[in-house]
Amino acid sequence: MSKKILIIDDLHPVFKERAIALGFEVDDKPLITRTETLAVIKDYVGIAVRTKFRIDKELFDVAPNLRFVARAGAGLDNIDDAVANERNIKLINAPEGNRDAVGEHAIGLLLSLMNNFRNADNEIRNGVWDREGNRGYELKGKTVGIVGYGFMGEKMARKLAGFEVNVIAYDKYKTGFSNEFAREVSMEEIVKHSDVLSLHIPLTKETRQMVNGEYFYHFKKPIFFINTARGEIVNTSAVLANMKSGKILGAGLDVLETEKFPALGEQPWFDELKANDKVILTPHVGGWTFDSYRKISEVLAEKLAEIKL
Numbered sequence: 001m002s003k004k005i006l007i008i009d010d011l012h013p014v015f016k017e018r019a020i021a022l023g024f025e026v027d028d029k030p031l032i033t034r035t036e037t038l039a040v041i042k043d044y045v046g047i048a049v050r051t052k053f054r055i056d057k058e059l060f061d062v063a064p065n066l067r068f069v070a071r072a073g074a075g076l077d078n079i080d081d082a083v084a085n086e087r088n089i090k091l092i093n094a095p096e097g098n099r100d101a102v103g104e105h106a107i108g109l110l111l112s113l114m115n116n117f118r119n120a121d122n123e124i125r126n127g128v129w130d131r132e133g134n135r136g137y138e139l140k141g142k143t144v145g146i147v148g149y150g151f152m153g154e155k156m157a158r159k160l161a162g163f164e165v166n167v168i169a170y171d172k173y174k175t176g177f178s179n180e181f182a183r184e185v186s187m188e189e190i191v192k193h194s195d196v197l198s199l200h201i202p203l204t205k206e207t208r209q210m211v212n213g214e215y216f217y218h219f220k221k222p223i224f225f226i227n228t229a230r231g232e233i234v235n236t237s238a239v240l241a242n243m244k245s246g247k248i249l250g251a252g253l254d255v256l257e258t259e260k261f262p263a264l265g266e267q268p269w270f271d272e273l274k275a276n277d278k279v280i281l282t283p284h285v286g287g288w289t290f291d292s293y294r295k296i297s298e299v300l301a302e303k304l305a306e307i308k309l
């Protein structure tokens with residue numbers, strides 16, 4: 001069987017180089033459409049993807065030779081893992097390649113919120129010099145609650161070490177991970193002690209819309225809320241309602257509930273988010289830096305080398 005890989009997204013060329021060195025034939029087609037992919041995928045043993053479209057049953061059904069999906073990134077939510085497992089199609093991903101980017105981005109959002117960077121900068125550009133209105137908070141001494149202690153959550157904890165904060169972390173599927181960077185706690189302790197909530201969980205059936213009004217209700221102190229994970233995990237209307245009531249002091253969102261830019265007038269919460277100067281929005285670039293672009297492909301190529309066909 002020929003060992004052909006189809007790349008359907010923009011991956012750093014190092015992936016292709018290393019795959020060729022491993023004996024694969026590689027078609028690098030970052031502009032290929034879904035329809036075109038479905039027409040040709042039968043010829044390939046592997047497909048390398050980011051998040052252009054879902055790798056689902058329809059695709060697996062026309063890919064009899066497919067042995068692996070290589071996800072150039074962390075999240076596997078755009079891949080139907082149940083069908084892949086059933087057909088013995090291996091999934092590899094590369095969270096090691098963009099966890100530094102995500103951790104730095106999350107802390108960047110947090111510091112921006114705590115110091116009113118967005119509002120202060122905007123005011124100065126509009127001729128306003130307001131020191132009192134832009135007084136900030138310090139991270140030092142605060143308790144940062146990390147939910148999800150996988151690659152991303154752990155990196156976030158490590159990066160926070162220099163800020164002299166108290167880092168507590170909860171992971172539903174992991175125990176025994178307390179270390180010098182984070183103390184493992186229950187969700188009850190997260191809601192009791194956190195001044196900051198940062199999400200680092202994957203999007204699954206279970207986590208979709210998990211962070212909703214009921215979730216925020218239990219937090220005891222006003223919090224800064226950071227989401228660099230997936231927008232669909234969070235009910236944005238609940239975030240906005242809790243900002244109004246003062247329970248959420250600021251929200252740093254790298255991801256939106258709709259994932260893509262909502263169409264004009266499509267989502268009322270989007271207008272509210274944009275109008276709120278305690279919200280900072282970035283277009284899902286937390287894990288997407290000039291540095292991670294290469295690192296992701298290097299990690300993916302290392303994992304490709306481990307695959308036995």
Ligand SMILES: O=C(O)C(=O)COP(=O)(O)O
Nearest residue numbers: 050051073074075287288
């Ligand atoms: O690695 C991840 O999970 C990301 O969120 C990055 O998504 P992307 O591959 O840049 O669409």
